[in-house]
Amino acid sequence: MKEKNRSKKPIAALLGMVLLASVILPVGMAHADSAAAFTNFTLSAISPVCFGSSPSVTITAGVANPTSDSCEIVITNQIWSWSASGGGVCFPTNGNGGTGWTWSNAPAGNNGITVTVNVTFQGTNCNGGFTTNISGSTNFTVPVINVSLSMNNLQRVGISANGHDRTQHITVTACPSSEIGNVALTPGPHIKLSNFQMNAGNGTKTFDLVGTDKSTAQGDTYVTATDNVTGCSDTKTATVIIPAAVGTPHPQFYSTSVAGQNLCLNSTTTPADWSVIPPNVALVTAFITPQSISVVDQFGNACGDLYDGSIITENGNPLNQTLSGSAYTDNVGVWDDSYGIYNASDPVAVNWPKHSPTLIDATGTKPLNTHVEVDGFSLNPAIQNRTYSYTPPSTLQVIWQ
């Protein structure tokens, strides 16, 4: 019985779409050692695929025996292979090629992915006396759409306050660039997007992102960029953090050799004497130690550099310190400020730091607790259960309980 080979081998692949129409592509080759001939490839319709998803294209091909041949070729084996290239200017990852490529996580490029498919049919003649190879190849392109936000998941976002702008400048990139006009941005709660600027030339849209109120759970908000035509999108989660508490461990301190310092202080100095306004200064002898106070967010994590530069105040009084690396310096100790106030340029004030400090003849121990604000965000807990004690001539202890 004569058998016509109609070998249909689905190439399963990856992204996908199911197609309504078929496209007939020209045969790229062929080699036949008999009268049998390679038939055309048949491809299902090819639709754009989103970056990272899996396209699906069905390809068929076969061998046609000549009607006049009384001893037709019987196909006994099919060897398919395929390779891909592409990626273009947008992404460093070009298409993976080679046998067994699965088309998952498709890379994107301005020109999509170019796929080359090869197939070889192996068969015998009706007498089984010889083996024949009949090959063909074709190529096609799968457009890949990529919408990508320049954010990380769980991106930490700050709130502008106290004159400090914590706006983050984000870019969404569309590939191919012609898609950027179709890309819309959607914010989740606690954040605000603004200042959208599109650059069709390079397929980007920039915008500003800033927090409006603090997150109640990590990653409880997001930004989504969606290509409204293809549905391709990118979503990144975010957390709006604020400085929320003094962190632990608390800095303990004990020294029997704290050096006294003669300082000229006013409301702008560190330490500050808020009652003395420049150009005046108060002449002070101080026995103090700088303590590094860590500040954490509402989830107990360090604030990183998100709030660097924040003004630190205690009960609203500026320490003339800023937050740096999620910490600030708090000077703790005692001072004697009974030496009067002078204009800072007065020789008495100018020479004050050069004098040997007079010992403070007052033993004391006292709670040293205070409210703390970081750019106006009140810390809770702030500084509590802290006690200092001073014993002349130079013993200072700071204990946090």
Place this chain on the structure above:
Amino acid sequence: MKKTICLILLSIIALTSLSLYGENQVKPLDMPLKTFLRKAGKICGVYFTVEEGFENKYPDYILEKNISLSSTPTNIESAILCLTNSFKNLTIVVDSANKHIYHIIDSRLLSEKDYAMNQVLDSVKYNDTAHKYVDFLSEKALGLSNQNVHDIGSGEVVAANWVTKVSLEATNISVRDALSDGVNLQGYNRIIWASSASLETLKIKVQYQGPKPPLDP
């Protein structure tokens, strides 16, 4: 009448604070006495002075002590009552010249005849800074002196007060009233001054509290 209104308002503070906790919750709303007095002072339009006596080596720093508003649970009649219930041996005296000034005094000091605050001065005539004023009065009232050693780190403007102006001309005035009257209270702390005195030596250190903090309640 005004005092009555004040006491009612202070009661409202306490009750409002208590209401933050459910009936079954026992955690009270604690706050340092200095914070309580500032809040009370603002609402009532009054000022306070605080005189503390101590037996041991160091003052107890009563202004730093927490006042527990739930310690006067459901029958708070006034913040004054709350004060006297929270801190033993307190006597509240209204200033003789300014009815908006309340002196909070460790009762143990009132019975000390050599306690300088109880002295009555024949006359006072002064116009200069608060810090110098204490030195000025110390010449008339033995045992009185400025608190010159202060702590750093409390977030308070507690320092030698070279800024606040005091202007007073009075006769037959107690040292306590003299320290209080004549202070320019514009933008001033609701606690005008605080003092500590050893019950043994009766030496008094006076600290004018200075301008109110920016975040004063």
